[in-house]
Amino acid sequence: MIDLDRVSKSYERGQPAVRDVSLHVNKGEFVFVVGASGSGKSTLIKLLLRELEPTKGIVTVNGYVLNTMKRKTVPYYRRGIGVVFQDFQLLPDRTVYENVAFAQHVVGTSGRLIKKNVPEALRLVGLAGKYRSLPRQLSGGEQQRVVIARAIVNRPSILLADEPTGNLDPKNSYEIMKLFEEINNRGTTVLVVTHNRELVNQFQKRVITMRSGVIVHDEEEGGYTDD
Amino acid sequence: MINGFFYNIRQGLKNIWRNRMFSIASISTMAACIFIFGVFFSLLMNVNSMVRTLEEEVGITVLFDEGISEERIQKIGETIKDNEHVIDIKYTSAEEAWEKFKKEYFADHPEYADSFSEDNPLANSASFTVHVDQVENQATVVTYIERIKGVRQVNHSDQAVKTLMNFNSLLTVISMVIVIILLVIAIFLISNTVSVGINVRRQEIKIMKLIGATDSFVREPFVVEGAVIGLVGALIPLLILFFAYDKLIGMLLNHFGVLNNLASSLPTVYQIFAVLLPIGLVLGLGIGLIGSALTIRRHLKV
Ligand SMILES: Nc1ncnc2c1ncn2[C@@H]1O[C@H](COP(=O)(O)OP(=O)(O)O)[C@@H](O)[C@H]1O
């Protein structure tokens, strides 16, 4: 499903942000990626989204070898992956419904299917009643739910989340994580980057710990380790 | 991808609306450009048609030496016909010339004409009227006829045609210059309008690409925006011109003192628009597309 083979990524200046990382994630897994700020977690996500290309090594996702992927293939590859960021990245001038429908329009879904899929996704994230609200009329937790609805409405096989609860209080954070677990239970592979020690310990999933671009721990049903 | 295309048409129209000050400026410039193009085009079509009418009407008149024999005139006629540019030749006898003259100048006072009755004052005015295939060949034919023995004088009145043709070239040059300047301004404005739209939608574009929008899908709304601005900017002046045509062209032609006898053969608004409408719309569409393409290439590194 996700396979990194001795992957390194250097930016123009400084140490490599990701160094010689090998990683395998199976279909249907739930993985936390933890580590201090600057340890290379976001860079890893960007490599998986093919926003960045690795300096060394081979990245294979959903059967696509990202290193040799043609530009024209990238959009089709990305349709198999949902993304959630810390800053919610909703379109401020569109309603909740339109923000989710947006993802379907982008991939050319027919109007008939959009009318069926969008309410379904909103129901899953618990926002069916707020489909006419604008983002600014929602709480942070609700906004993040809209982003999640947008990320899953195209039914990706992988969901990537970079610090999805970074701006949320503990209660909302927990609920968002429950939602990821629910999505994972429906068969989607989920990879969540987070700082939140308590959450990671509460959920008892596989935990990958990074430090200075290197994977230092990779434990099943692990906890958040500092060293 | 047809679903996505309809979506992008809506997005393109929304861009125009959200960004209406720029859009109006672009459409106005486009409209001014197409309007001026349309006016000059109509004028050119009219002047062209006048030139054609004059070409048909204007002939060469050939007069003969005094006391020349009928046989000789016949011979001259055949020699003239031998010229490849001559399409038609008509003989007018002195008597016919006199009758015609009387009709034209003494119609109201036949008694004046009677005073000449015994003696044709135009005794030596038998003539050939020669029609030439193209007005450009007139000079050659005149020289050819002047060399024929027994020809006294060759009159050719192509001055009007020459003037019109000069006027036509002048009109073409002026209109080309104005239209090209306006086109450049229109492209520039449309390009700016589209780039404002792109900047407003940067975040949206970024998200679209992460979700899996193809490059062409990202570009489409901006292509639509340019195309619609171009088309609307062309359609408005064409409609105005269509309904104002008779007044406008009448006024302009009047101003330039066009002879009334030519006015009857001028093209109709429908004949003009059968050509002008498609040219105008294609021009508008093309400018709109060029304008947005320039910006997309510069500001939308998808
Ligand atoms: N665009 C960039 N250009 C240069 N260096 C960068 C860029 N993005 C991140 N880095 C550097 O790469 C390292 C890893 O960053 P990042 O992947 O964002 O870490 P994390 O998400 O774990 O905080 C950091 O040292 C950061 O300064």
Ligand SMILES: [Mg+2]
């Ligand atoms: Mg980060």
